Amino acid sequence: CAHGRPRRHFLRVAAAMSSGADRRKAYIAQCAVNILGTELPPHNGATWSASPADLAAQVMAAPAVARFLEEATAFVLQVACVKENERYDLRITNASDRDPRSEGAALFTKCSADPITDANVHRVVLVSHVQGSPLEGLHALLHNVYSPLLCDEGSEWSAKLPSESRSLISQVESALNAAKHGVGARGTPAADEDDFSQIRTPADECEHWRLLSQEQPYGGRVDPTVVARAQDLWQVLEPVSAAVADFENLSFPDALDALEELRDALDRLWSQHRYPERRMAHLMRVVGAAVDSFVKHKLDAVRVWKDPFLRVTRQLRDGSALAERWAGACHELTSRLWLGGDHPWFGGPFRDPALESLVQRLDEVLRLRVVHQQLDGVLDDAEARELGVDAVFDAFEGVPPLHHSEFARPRWAAARARYQERMDAIEDRVAAKLKPQLAGTGAKPQALLREFMHYRELIARPNIKRALTAEREMLLSQLEGHLSSLRDDFDARTGVLLESAAAAGAAGAQVGKNLSGVVHKAVLTRQLLARTAEMVQATDALMADLQGADRFRGKAEDLTAYLRDYGDHQFEEWKEDVDRMLHDDQEGLQLTGKLMVINQEDASLVVNFSDRLVQFLREVRQLSAVGFPIPKAIEDQAAVANMFYTQAVALRQVTNTYNRLNEEMIRSQKPMLLDEALRFEKIATNPTAGASNATIAWKDKEEVRRYTDDVHKACERLQDHIRKLRRTHHNFGDEVQRLMATSLLHQQDAWKAAVDELRRRA
Numbered sequence: 001c002a003h004g005r006p007r008r009h010f011l012r013v014a015a016a017m018s019s020g021a022d023r024r025k026a027y028i029a030q031c032a033v034n035i036l037g038t039e040l041p042p043h044n045g046a047t048w049s050a051s052p053a054d055l056a057a058q059v060m061a062a063p064a065v066a067r068f069l070e071e072a073t074a075f076v077l078q079v080a081c082v083k084e085n086e087r088y089d090l091r092i093t094n095a096s097d098r099d100p101r102s103e104g105a106a107l108f109t110k111c112s113a114d115p116i117t118d119a120n121v122h123r124v125v126l127v128s129h130v131q132g133s134p135l136e137g138l139h140a141l142l143h144n145v146y147s148p149l150l151c152d153e154g155s156e157w158s159a160k161l162p163s164e165s166r167s168l169i170s171q172v173e174s175a176l177n178a179a180k181h182g183v184g185a186r187g188t189p190a191a192d193e194d195d196f197s198q199i200r201t202p203a204d205e206c207e208h209w210r211l212l213s214q215e216q217p218y219g220g221r222v223d224p225t226v227v228a229r230a231q232d233l234w235q236v237l238e239p240v241s242a243a244v245a246d247f248e249n250l251s252f253p254d255a256l257d258a259l260e261e262l263r264d265a266l267d268r269l270w271s272q273h274r275y276p277e278r279r280m281a282h283l284m285r286v287v288g289a290a291v292d293s294f295v296k297h298k299l300d301a302v303r304v305w306k307d308p309f310l311r312v313t314r315q316l317r318d319g320s321a322l323a324e325r326w327a328g329a330c331h332e333l334t335s336r337l338w339l340g341g342d343h344p345w346f347g348g349p350f351r352d353p354a355l356e357s358l359v360q361r362l363d364e365v366l367r368l369r370v371v372h373q374q375l376d377g378v379l380d381d382a383e384a385r386e387l388g389v390d391a392v393f394d395a396f397e398g399v400p401p402l403h404h405s406e407f408a409r410p411r412w413a414a415a416r417a418r419y420q421e422r423m424d425a426i427e428d429r430v431a432a433k434l435k436p437q438l439a440g441t442g443a444k445p446q447a448l449l450r451e452f453m454h455y456r457e458l459i460a461r462p463n464i465k466r467a468l469t470a471e472r473e474m475l476l477s478q479l480e481g482h483l484s485s486l487r488d489d490f491d492a493r494t495g496v497l498l499e500s501a502a503a504a505g506a507a508g509a510q511v512g513k514n515l516s517g518v519v520h521k522a523v524l525t526r527q528l529l530a531r532t533a534e535m536v537q538a539t540d541a542l543m544a545d546l547q548g549a550d551r552f553r554g555k556a557e558d559l560t561a562y563l564r565d566y567g568d569h570q571f572e573e574w575k576e577d578v579d580r581m582l583h584d585d586q587e588g589l590q591l592t593g594k595l596m597v598i599n600q601e602d603a604s605l606v607v608n609f610s611d612r613l614v615q616f617l618r619e620v621r622q623l624s625a626v627g628f629p630i631p632k633a634i635e636d637q638a639a640v641a642n643m644f645y646t647q648a649v650a651l652r653q654v655t656n657t658y659n660r661l662n663e664e665m666i667r668s669q670k671p672m673l674l675d676e677a678l679r680f681e682k683i684a685t686n687p688t689a690g691a692s693n694a695t696i697a698w699k700d701k702e703e704v705r706r707y708t709d710d711v712h713k714a715c716e717r718l719q720d721h722i723r724k725l726r727r728t729h730h731n732f733g734d735e736v737q738r739l740m741a742t743s744l745l746h747q748q749d750a751w752k753a754a755v756d757e758l759r760r761r762a
Contacts, residue, residue, distance in 0.1 A: 022060070023118035024069050028108060028125070029059040032079040035106040035129050036090075049089040062092040068108065069116050080105035104131045136198055139176035147173055193276045202262070202287050206241040209234040233275075236268050247290055248297050252318040255294060256325060262287065263329040267337065274343045281350060284330045288352040291326050295319035295358065296402050304365060304401050305393035309373045313366060320362040327355050354405075361404040361412075368393075368419075370457045378430050378458070387426045395419035423461070430458060431467035438471040445482040446531075448475055449538055459542055469546070476543045479535050480552050483559055486528055490563070494521045518574050519619045525567030526626035532556055532563070571628050578616065578634055613641055665722055666729050676718050732758065 033039070038052040048055065059065060059079060068077035080091040080102040091099055098105070110116075112124045130137055151169055199205050212230035243250065243258035250258060266283070269275040299319060302312055335349035375389055384390065395418035399411050438451060452475060458464055465472070536556045543549050620638040624630050630638070735758055742751045 022069075024116055024121045025060040025065055027118075027121050028065055028069075028077070028079075029056040031108075031127050032056075032059050032090075032106040035127075036079070036081045036104060046083060046086045046088055049087045055090055058090055059092060064092045064094045067094055072113065072115075075110050077108040078105050079108075098130070098134070104129070133198075135176055139173065142169070142173045142176065194278055196279050196282045199282060199286060202244040202247070202283070202290055203241070205283055205286070206234075206237045206244060209237055210241070229273075232273055233269060236265050236273070240265050244287075244290070248294050250294075252298070252322060255291075255322055259287075259291070259322070259326050259329065263326075263333070267333060270333070270338055270343065270345075271341065277345060277347055281347060284350055285352060285354075288323075288326060288330075288355040291323055292354060292358050295323060295362070299402055304369075305396055309369060313369055316362050316366040316369070320359050320366070323355050323359045323362070327352060327359070357404045358402070361402060365401050367457050367460075371461065374455055374458045375426065375430065378433050378455070379426075383429065387429060388422065389426060392419060392422045392426070395422060424463060427461055427463040428467070431464045434459070434464070434468060435471060438468065438475075445475070445478040448478060449535065452542060453538055456538075456541060465542070465545070472543050473546055473548070476539065476546055476548050476552055479539065480548065480555060482535070483532070483552075483555050486531070487559055487562070490524065490528055493524065494566075516574070516615070516619065518570050518577070519622060522567045522570040522574065522628065523622050523626050525563045525570070526628070529560060529563050529567070532560055567628075571623065574619070574623070575631060575634065581612075581616075582633065582637060617641055666726055668729075672725060676721050679714065732761075 033052055033056045038048055038055045050058065064077060067074045074094050076094055076096045078091075078093050078095060080093075080099055081104045082089055082091045082099055082101045083103055084101060088103075091102070096107075107128045107130055109126045109128070110124060111126045114120060114124055116124050128141075147169060196205075199208065209230050212226060213234040214227075240258065240261045243254075244262065247255065247258060266275075266280065270280060299315055302315055304312055304316075330350040330352065333350070334345045334347070338345035372389070372392070375384070379387070379389065396415045399415040400408070401412075403412070434455065438448070443451070452459060452472075459468060459472075536553065539549055539552055539556075543552075617638055620630060620634065735754065739751060739754055742754065744751055
């Protein structure tokens with residue numbers, strides 16, 4: 001024990017058991033005071049009437065204890081904790097009835113008719129605990145202990161009970177569950193939504209509202225207003241009830257999906273049904289507890305310190321992501337989405353310390369595994385064996401890595417200290433080997449930074465960080481100079497340093513492929529911001545303790561502000577330019593008019609989908625990808641244009657083919673192709689929608705798709721006709737050449753036959 005008084009109490013009980021005192025009474029007293037927690041201060045500010053040792057002595061001297069041990073007909077002993085005048089005392093009786101003032105009791109019952117001796121007291125006496133509602137206690141014992149033992153098909157005890165008895169046990173469990181939720185055979189559901197003492201899991205919350213939504217459960221009448229309210233809430237929770245009931249057996253991806261659905265359900269409960277704040281906070285906590293249990297259950301399947309690195313780290317990262325996802329969802333709901341409206345959240349952003357502690361422990365274990373993995377990249381096999389690298393995790397033997405409560409933390413801290421003792425010599429060797437590798441002579445700042453980040457977890461170890469101070473200072477100095485180079489390079493590429501606006505415009509027009517100068521500059525600022533943020537993150541992780549870290553951070557903040565302001569200014573210019581084009585039909589950003597038209601200057605076929613519109617789509621994608629918020633009007637226009645982009649590309653392929661057909665036609669054959677060409681031109685330039693004969697516009701996606709297919713088929717027919725005529729023309733030319741080589745004097749019959757064949761084919 002960590003405290004003197006509890007230690008003295010246990011010593012006195014032990015002394016009683018080893019002396020001539022009744023060892024049976026000492027056993028009863030020790031069980032009772034342990035169950036009632038007499039060595040702990042009461043949670044509500046009250047005090048115990050005596051010390052733990054004196055309370056134990058009171059139990060041993062009680063007549064009821066003597067009757068229970070000596071009289072065969074005394075089957076029950078109750079040691080209850082009773083509060084009176086802000087003091088807790090013990091009430092010891094042989095009755096099973098409950099004192100209204102009782103706040104918990106240790107119950108002792110006999111499970112055998114054998115006389116109780118000091119040798120069999122632990123077998124003959126059955127010890128249990130009553131806390132809160134007896135309904136809840138009995139249901140918990142049935143549900144968690146006795147039903148699995150007696151009703152599961154795989155249990156050896158199940159075969160000893162007839163199926164009717166197992167069915168009765170299940171019915172009793174269901175009835176107790178309904179009763180503890182406020183529904184009984186002759187009762188009325190409890191309408192107090194702030195009473196959530198029976199809710200221990202998300203499935204309990206779903207089951208609570210399902211039972212209350214029944215109009216006549218177990219034959220009892222239910223208040224109609226409670227039924228209506230419960231039905232509304234159950235309708236929201238029902239879609240997620242199956243997933244939360246089987247949550248522990250889900251995979252990580254399915255668990256993420258279940259939490260997303262549960263988050264949406266909680267949002268509807270709060271926004272549409274004015275869910276009580278205290279009950280919602282409790283539900284968020286029990287979901288967090290379910291996530292905690294889920295992650296521990298999954299990690300129980302792996303040996304955290306011994307299994308392959310990739311398998312363990314995948315599980316650790318998945319567990320951390322799951323816990324952070326739920327913590328983030330609760331924070332978003334309570335800090336942003338639920339602050340306004342007619343049912344605001346008043347309790348401040350929701351935090352779950354237990355879930356935060358789990359994430360911290362997962363991240364710590366992950367760092368330890370990553371450090372061990374990085375050691376393999378620095379030390380060779382002989383050095384690893386010499387330094388005992390494979391044995392460093394033996395320090396955590398017997399310490400569950402994911403037990404993170406305040407009571408388990410001392411054991412974890414002690415194991416971590418033992419681990420550090422084993423790592424000291426290893427870290428000294430690693431630092432000596434990393435020094436020349438990170439000296440960075442001639443290396444560019446970005447390349448050297450990548451090398452440091454490759455061993456990030458190793459270098460973050462205090463011993464190694466201290467040994468590599470000179471190398472870290474050199475990197476920080478290079479990164480500081482690199483910030484200035486980024487600023488100068490950016491100014492040169494964007495034309496900021498050019499004296500005239502015209503020169504600046506020319507410089508801007510030359511940057512970027514298939515992007516306007518303004519958009520390229522805006523995108524460039526975001527790319528440089530990302531590189532700057534990467535350097536700041538590395539500095540905070542590896543160089544925050546150095547003297548020049550604050551100066552570097554200040555320069556990085558200045559560059560970040562400069563780039564952000566410049567990029568935002570360029571983005572505003574682009575928005576104004578696009579907004580003007582959206583209101584000007586001549587600028588080419590509107591999808592209006594016919595799908596294809598004939599150019600009057602050169603009689604070519606043109607798709608009414610401008611190059612500026614294609615560039616506009618590319619710009620929207622680029623700006624959105626780097627984080628610029630696209631206004632809704634521009635986003636809607638881009639969505640419309642993108643919807644028809646595929647058809648526009650297909651139509652452009654058709655027009656390119658059609659516009660080259662004149663080069664493929666043989667001049668003498670053009671009159672033969674006139675009808676086919678006119679039919680194609682009519683389909684292409686006068687698109688109509690089926691039986692209605694209405695002109696097809698860009699707004700109708702299905703009709704545009706059908707029209708594209710029709711134009712494509714018509715173009716293929718025209719091409720096939722041209723190819724057929726050209727092939728025939730070439731064949732006739734070959735025949736004429738052969739006739740020219742035929743002698744009219746000696747081969748007159750053959751010549752006449754060939755001419756007749758040509759006439760027939762023509």
